Amino acid sequence: MMRSDPRALQLNEQGQLKHFLTLDGLSKEILTEILDRAESFLSMGEQSVKKVPLLRGKTVVNLFFENSTRTRTTFELAAKRLSADVINLNIATSATSKGESLLDTLQNLEAMQSDMFVVRHQDSGAPHFIAEHCAPNVAIINAGDGRHAHPTQAMLDMLTIRRNKGQFEGLKVAIVGDILHSRVARSELHALKTLGVEEVRLVGPKTLVPEFFRDMGANICHDLRAGLEDVDVVVMLRLQKERMAGALLPSESEFYRLYGLTEESLSWAKPDAIVMHPGPINRGVEISSEVADGDQAVILDQVTNGIAVRMAVMSMAMSGQVQAQQVAGEED
């Protein structure tokens, strides 16, 4: 079966988001709009009622085929702060395990007049498949698919970088650790390149940093010291033990010795470098407690920024759906 280009699928005729599947192919303008919108939602934290009525009456279904606490909770909070009604479906314990196919599950959810699906799936491309097959007025948001993409995580990292560094031009960013299994790294690379940073370095052992990333414009370092030298931003990734098949690593302690972020290795980066981590962190595996709790870490800011970014993406995609329907209505 020929599949449509996800890059085209996620935009409406006016070039606005109507799904949010991947950062690949999105313009600098759209990424900047997401960051600007998120910024205005961040200031909402001062309100005594932390809610705006934008998605009032809309139904958002969190469709999680794979476990995730942080992502699901922040998506739920984002939808609720936009005044949407939210249903959480843990697919592992629901109809799919009784033999219902994905398409049948979706059709049932559509029949409940849902307006948006937030999809987390262990298979790459699942949100794209759902966007192709669901009713035309339902917005699909990718909350992480297999090794492919995790676009809201990448955008919350971009917001964290912009709020700490002011701009993207001239920045050097190191992404360290398990690049091979990381959907965050792929999305992050697209975003950083589109927003115009000077250099992205992918740092880790040969078994976990595939060479093909060079074609996407990244530099590859297998030595942590060379990788961290003079960088403004350090993004540590979690060692994804659950995705590892085969002996890619000698041991966790060996990994920590060579690639763990400690006070010593952080001193190789610029003195004002910030440290990010998508969580959950494995203390003593990829990052030391001193660094994770230190002044340069912005790991908890990332969580706060994540809610604002998810609000931005959800409201923009819903808006794009509304406008696509307006155009369709006028053509009838």
Next chain:
Amino acid sequence: MTLDLDKALASMKQQLSDYCQQQHIDNPIVVGIHSGGVWVANEILEAVPTKEELATLDITFYRDDFTRAGLHPKVGQTNLPAIEDRHVILVDDVLMSGRTIRAAMNEIFDFGRPASITLAILFDLNSHELPIRADIVGEHLSLSEKQRIKLSGPAPLAVSVMETD
């Protein structure tokens, strides 16, 4: 049709000063609605008995036309001090349907419960769609369906009547 901006602003200032005195409104928070309302609020702030800085409101997320038109571009920042039990003077350039004011009041109440809200408008077009009326009006206007008021600013503040097709 020409409009006398200075006269309308002077009239607003006089009314505001009198109104605050009559209603015993002391040290109110003046809130301008982006963008035109902020410009007008800046002009009339001196006539209001207050030590508070000008507060601003962007109502993008509170508009009632999301399901028709989607998101509108953000035009400014909402910047409100603590408004619990405070008197608020809400300022906008033009009052037409009243929908902007409804959205603005909804947003204000998400920040707290003000003691009162007074609505001050530069030009009232007398074309209300909601039961919302201004307490203070610079000038009442009656425009034809094709005419629109266009305010430009902030400095110099200027106003013109546009003919639409």
